[in-house]
Amino acid sequence: MNFSFAHSHTQGFLSLVNSPFSLAFCICYLSLIGGATYVYCYPNPKREREIFWIASLMLILFSAFRPVGLGIDDAGYVLYTKNICSFLECFKLIQSPRDYVWFSLVGLLKSFFSGEQAILLISAAGVFIQLYCIDRLCRQKLLALILFTPLIYLLFHLTILRAGFALGWYFLAIFFLVRSKFFLGGTLLASNFLTHSQAIFSIALAPFLWLSKKRWLAIALIALCLLGMYLQITPTIDQLSLLTSTSVQPYLEKAMDGGYEGENKFPVIDLLLMIYLVAIIIKEDIDKFSSKLNQYIVASALLAIFLAWFFAPIHAVQTRLFDFYIAPIVFLAGNLRQNKYLFFGTIFLSILIYIRMEVIHNFILG
Numbered sequence: 001m002n003f004s005f006a007h008s009h010t011q012g013f014l015s016l017v018n019s020p021f022s023l024a025f026c027i028c029y030l031s032l033i034g035g036a037t038y039v040y041c042y043p044n045p046k047r048e049r050e051i052f053w054i055a056s057l058m059l060i061l062f063s064a065f066r067p068v069g070l071g072i073d074d075a076g077y078v079l080y081t082k083n084i085c086s087f088l089e090c091f092k093l094i095q096s097p098r099d100y101v102w103f104s105l106v107g108l109l110k111s112f113f114s115g116e117q118a119i120l121l122i123s124a125a126g127v128f129i130q131l132y133c134i135d136r137l138c139r140q141k142l143l144a145l146i147l148f149t150p151l152i153y154l155l156f157h158l159t160i161l162r163a164g165f166a167l168g169w170y171f172l173a174i175f176f177l178v179r180s181k182f183f184l185g186g187t188l189l190a191s192n193f194l195t196h197s198q199a200i201f202s203i204a205l206a207p208f209l210w211l212s213k214k215r216w217l218a219i220a221l222i223a224l225c226l227l228g229m230y231l232q233i234t235p236t237i238d239q240l241s242l243l244t245s246t247s248v249q250p251y252l253e254k255a256m257d258g259g260y261e262g263e264n265k266f267p268v269i270d271l272l273l274m275i276y277l278v279a280i281i282i283k284e285d286i287d288k289f290s291s292k293l294n295q296y297i298v299a300s301a302l303l304a305i306f307l308a309w310f311f312a313p314i315h316a317v318q319t320r321l322f323d324f325y326i327a328p329i330v331f332l333a334g335n336l337r338q339n340k341y342l343f344f345g346t347i348f349l350s351i352l353i354y355i356r357m358e359v360i361h362n363f364i365l366g
Contacts, residue, residue, distance in 0.1 A: 021070060022358060028058065029149055029354065033347055036142035040343055045139075052141040056131040059149075063157055064124035068116045071158040081106060081115025101195045102162045123161045126168035127153070133171040137178065137293055138334025143346055147333045150354035155323060163320070166196035167327055173202065174300070174328060178293045198324050201307060205299050208306070212298035219278055221302055225309035226274065229266045234312040248317055255314045263315040266308060269356050270322055276349055277301050277329060280336070293331055300328045 032055055039048045068074050084095050084103060088111040096103040102122065109118035130152065131145075138144045156164030169192045177185035189206075192199035211218050228234055237255050281298065304325035311318040336342045 021066075026358070028055075029146075032142065032149070033146055033351075036146055036347070039142055040140075040340075048140075048142055049135070052135065052145055055142075055145060056128075056135075059131070059153060059157075060124050060127050063127045064120050066120065068120070071161075073159050073161070077119050077161055078116055081110070081119060084110060084115065086110035098197050099162055099195060102165055119161060122165055123157050126161075126165040127157050129168035130171045133175045134330060134334060137175060137331055140334045140336060140343075143336070143343065144330045144334030146347060147350045147353075148330045150350055150357050151330065152327050154354070154357040156327075160320070162196045163198050163324060166192055166199040167324060169195050170199060170202055170324075171328065174293075174296050174331075177296060198320055201303065201321065201325070204303055205296070208299040208302040209295060211302055212295045215281055218298055218302055219281060222274055222278060222305050225305045226266065226271070228309050229312045232265070232312075234309055237313045240311065240313060248314070252314060254316070265312065267319060269353055270308070270319070270326070272349060272352065273326055273329065274301075274305060276345070277332070280332060280342075293335065297328045297332045300325050 032051075035051045035055075039051065068078060071077075080103075084106050085092065087093065087107045090107075092107065093104045094100055095107055105122050106115065106118045109121055113121065130148070134144045134148065135141060152164075152167065156167055169188055173185045173188035173192065175185075176182075176188065189202045192202040211221060237252070241252055241256075277298070304322045307325060308318050308322040311321060333346050336346070
């Protein structure tokens with residue numbers, strides 16, 4: 001038995017129990033699962049929507065007013081705010097070489113709030129946008145929210161806040177595209193890199209949309225990308241060094257120094273997400289009304305797995321890009337057919353992701 005592995009996981013569990021925020025969050029999450037199970041057994045769309053928005057408002061308010069320092073990257077974001085002057089002081093909108101929208105919003109909000117409060121309010125706005133899209137596009141809203149909480153909220157809205165706001169932009173683009181407002185959706189996709197550099201590939205959703213309509217071609221691409229990663233048939237670090245930007249340079253240098261040699265070729269939990277997606281595609285266990293939406297979800301998942309394969313030698317870049325573009329899979333969970341195996345399978349997968357994020361990695365500090 002690997003005692004160091006067991007010890008680290010025991011410590012992760014103890015930190016969950018000892019932290020009042022972690023424990024309270026866990027209790028709320030289990031209550032959400034209980035509420036979703038009740039609504040599944042006794043369907044009531046009106047009640048489901050009420051529970052959804054009660055839980056959503058709790059997440060939005062928590063995002064806006066939580067203690068700074070609760071997220072593992074909060075210190076870095078506080079440092080960012082100190083280097084941004086309020087708009088009413090310097091009248092500068094552009095205050096960074098990239099991620100212009102996020103930094104500009106911080107500057108504007110710093111005219112009325114502290115820097116720390118500004119970043120939390122922007123994060124809360126991103127959470128609201130994503131939850132609004134789930135409400136408007138999903139039938140099983142609580143099931144979507146159960147997957148959203150560990151897959152998106154714990155990662156993007158407690159940790160990588162700028163990417164979380166960019167993900168809200170991405171969700172809104174998909175929302176407009178599904179509603180056939182192609183100009184608005186296309187504009188948001190094309191401009192998403194202005195919110196965070198991680199979102200620069202958003203516009204690539206378009207070519208993968210064609211593939212998403214060809215079920216077996218989509219599955220073949222997923223299989224080839226996974227096979228390529230596990231057999232290490234991917235672009236080399238030298239090839240990637242010619243294509244990557246300066247923002248990726250620290251990760252590239254770490255890869256060149258062998259810093260990612262001990263990492264998995266592809267995270268196990270991400271592999272489970274792809275198996276979950278493929279199983280649904282094969283069985284076609286999706287409500288017919290959402291077929292257009294699901295084409296965009298599958299297209300985004302194909303983009304995610306392609307980027308994971310392409311950037312496989314740079315593990316940090318691989319996982320960040322995959323996590324970002326796989327996120328719309330929550331819409332898929334929210335539009336599954338009534339099937340107890342799919343319902344409880346989705347809950348089981350969500351719990352595994354929650355354990356990964358909170359018990360193992362301790363994403364909620366305090």
